[in-house]
Amino acid sequence: MTLLTTVFAAVICTVIWYKCAPNDNMKVSVLCFMYWGASLMWLVDAIFEYAELRAEFFTPAFEDMINDLYLGLSAVALGLVIWVIVLIAKDPKGVVRAALLKRR
């Protein structure tokens, strides 16, 4: 479920990036790379888990599924927080700089 949640987030971000490309003012590419990286890593984790559990891998307990979904959504939220921090720190549109100078 964690893998699935991250893959969906990665696909959505990639579509948004593609729609805005070549303009990447909002640094959506950072989100794409982050979610794709995590998806690939969780895919490896899932493959190893499948090798161990076989068919049982596809029939998780409901409680485990909910917990994994909750974890996946939290991971996506953390990714968004990191993206916002990167966006404000890099400030590609100069909005933060302009706001700070205006106050002075």
Add this chain to the structure above:
Amino acid sequence: MACFIVPTVEAIAVTIARKVGGRKENTANSIKAEGSESSAESETKVPFARKLKWLTNMLWGGSVLLAFEHIWHGEIIPWFPFLTAAGNAENAAEMLREMATVGVSMAVLVTVVWVAMLAITAVLEKRKTPELSAEVKGI
């Protein structure tokens, strides 16, 4: 247990390589630009430092989110030895085995995907260069 450590180590190594290589590439590009006949060609080529950034972004992003998962499962603690599995020899051996299998596979898969991205970029660059040079020549 601690599989994310392997991609994290790779991320650190690649970030350092990018910082060092990026500086050298910038110097080389500025020398080229001074006597540039092939400016159209250099414009279509993505700098290698930027390509390395794709890899570091994937590695850092994945490692951070995986580390978060380990915190979620109580496998990372804020005090020494920071990893619960490192507490006793038996668990430590299991942790090292997981790092050698799952961790290395994660790092390898991300790198393989990045190499595939490089291959696609190289094909696109090759396609674009003749078109641009034809435009420059006024064909």
